[in-house]
Amino acid sequence: MRNFQTILLTNSQVNALADRMRTSVIIPVLNESGIMKKAISRAWAAGAFEVIVVDGGSDDNTAKFARQCNARLLTSDAGRGQQMNLGAAEASGEILLFQHADNWLPSNALHQISAAMSESDRHGGGFRQKLQSNRWIYRLVEVGNAYRARYQRLVYGDQGMFVRRSVFEQLGGFAEIPLMEDYEFSQRCFRDSAPLLLDGPIHVDVRRWERNGVIRTTITNWRIARAWRRGVDANELYDVYYKS
Numbered sequence: 159m160r161n162f163q164t165i166l167l168t169n170s171q172v173n174a175l176a177d178r179m180r181t182s183v184i185i186p187v188l189n190e191s192g193i194m195k196k197a198i199s200r201a202w203a204a205g206a207f208e209v210i211v212v213d214g215g216s217d218d219n220t221a222k223f224a225r226q227c228n229a230r231l232l233t234s235d236a237g238r239g240q241q242m243n244l245g246a247a248e249a250s251g252e253i254l255l256f257q258h259a260d261n262w263l264p265s266n267a268l269h270q271i272s273a274a275m276s277e278s279d280r281h282g283g284g285f286r287q288k289l290q291s292n293r294w295i296y297r298l299v300e301v302g303n304a305y306r307a308r309y310q311r312l313v314y315g316d317q318g319m320f321v322r323r324s325v326f327e328q329l330g331g332f333a334e335i336p337l338m339e340d341y342e343f344s345q346r347c348f349r350d351s352a353p354l355l356l357d358g359p360i361h362v363d364v365r366r367w368e369r370n371g372v373i374r375t376t377i378t379n380w381r382i383a384r385a386w387r388r389g390v391d392a393n394e395l396y397d398v399y400y401k402s
Contacts, residue, residue, distance in 0.1 A: 179251075179252050179253055179271070179272040179275060179276060180207035180208075180250070180251040180252050180253070181205075181206055181207055181251050181252070181253040181254075181255050181268045181271055181272070181320070182206070182207055182208050182209075182210060182245075182246075182249035182250065182251030182253070182254055182255065182323075183201040183206040183208070183209045183210070183255045183257055183263075184210045184212065184242055184245035184246060184249060184254060184255065184256050184257070185197055185198065185201075185209070185210070185211050185212070185229075185245075185256075185257050185258070185259055186212045186214065186238045186241035186242050186245070186256075186258075186259070187211055187212065187213050187214065187216065187220050187224075187241075187259045188213070188214040188215065188216055188220075188236055189216045189217065189218045189220060190216070190218075190220055190259035190260070191216070191218040191219040191220045191222075191223050192218075193259060193260050193363060194211070194220065194223060194224070194259040194260075195223050195226075195227055196262050197257060197258075197259050197260070197261060197262050198211065198223075198224065198227040198228075198229050199227055200262035200263050200264075200265075201257070201262075201263055202227075202228070203263075203265055204263040204264065204265055204266065204267040204268045204269075205267075205268040205269065206255075206268060207250075207251045208230060208249065208250065208251065209227075209228070209229040209230065210229065210230045210232060210245045210248060210249055211224040211229040211230065211231050211232070212232045212233070212234050212241040212242065212244050212245045213231060213232070213233050213234070213241075214234055214235065214236035214237065214238075214241050215233070215234075215235065215236050230248070232244055232245060232248060237334060237335075237336060238315070238332070238339055238340075239331075239332040239333055239334040239335055239339035240332075240334040242256050242331075242332050242339070243331040243332055243334065246323070246326055246327075246331060249323070251323065252322065252323055253271055253272075253275060253282075253320055253321070253322060253323065254320065254321055254322075254323055254326055255268075255271070255318060255319070255320040256315060256318075256319045256320070256321075256340075257315075257318050257360075258315050258316050258362075260316075260362070260363035260365065261316055261318060261360050261361060261362050261363070262360070262361045263285075263318065263358075263360055263361075264358055264359060264360070264361070267285065267318070267356075267358060267360070270285075270356045270357065270358070271320055271356065274354050274356055275320075275322070275354075278354065279351075280351050280352065280353065280354050281321055281322060281325045281347050281348065281351040281353070282313075282319065282320045282321030282322060282325065282347065282348075282353060282354065283307070283313060283319075283320060283353035283354030283355055283356060284307055284313035284314070284317030284318050284319050284320065284353060284354075284355060284356070284360075285317055285318045285355070285356050285357070285358030285359060285360040286300065286304050286317075286355060286356070286357055286358045286359045286360070287299075287300050287303055287304070287316070287317060287358065287359055287360055287361075287362050288300070288358070288359035288360070288361050288362065289362045289364050289367070290361055290362060290363055290364055291364045291367075291368075293372075295372050295373075296364065296367070296372070299367075299372065299376065302376075303317065304355060307353055307355050308353075308355050311344065311345075311348040311349070311352055311353055312341060312344045312345070312348075313340070313344050313348065313353050314340050314341070314344075315339075315340040316360075316362050317360060318358070318360040319340060319343075319344075321347060325347065326347075329343070329346055329347060331343075335392040335393075336392050336393055336395075336396040337382070337392050337395045337396040337399055338382070338386050338392050338395060341383065341386060342386075378398070378399065381398070382395050382398060382399055385398075
């Protein structure tokens with residue numbers, strides 16, 4: 159079993175490596191016009207080779223804003239798994255980075271990926287998070303999510319999951335299920351190759367935590383993950399997640 163390692167490179171080395179690897183940023187969306195522009199603009203600023211927005215049937219200004227931000231717009235039936243699979247099928251980068259619409263990347267995110275992936279044979283990984291609130295409880299959430307990625311080998315979508323295109327295709331992409339597609343893919347992708355956990359941080363909007371309460375949201379997430387491991391159907395878990 160591989161252990162995690164810290165890769166130290168100079169800025170010039172990082173920039174040189176970033177030029178060698180093209181990263182396609184894929185963002186599944188559904189009625190996210192209020193927040194997605196930041197995700198797209200920050201992806202471009204971070205050096206994305208291309209930004210692909212996959213709309214699951216929005217009835218707001220999502221499509222308009224995606225075009226305004228020079229993203230490539232694709233349309234799909236709703237469902238993150240199938241939306242991200244479509245984006246990956248149309249992408250041309252060597253690295254695929256899957257990002258939620260309410261996340262945004264730091265300016266050196268893709269340099270971090272290129273440096274780490276060029277110096278490693280890992281399948282992929284994710285970023286440490288910075289939840290956009292000064293409340294102390296969110297620091298605990300960040301630590302817990304980093305622990306999960308590092309020791310349980312589970313990278314979630316809001317950690318900016320990235321993976322080699324060749325590995326993604328070999329694994330057959332995401333399961334097209336209504337929930338847990340990132341969990342299920344992590345189980346397969348990182349079973350024999352521990353995920354890289356890069357410094358990032360990827361910035362995460364806290365709207366769902368604020369709406370439902372941090373503790374309640376965290377407990378709900380734990381319950382869903384435990385139920386998934388017991389074999390509960392993803393459709394049942396979808397109802398729990400979105401009605402909680």
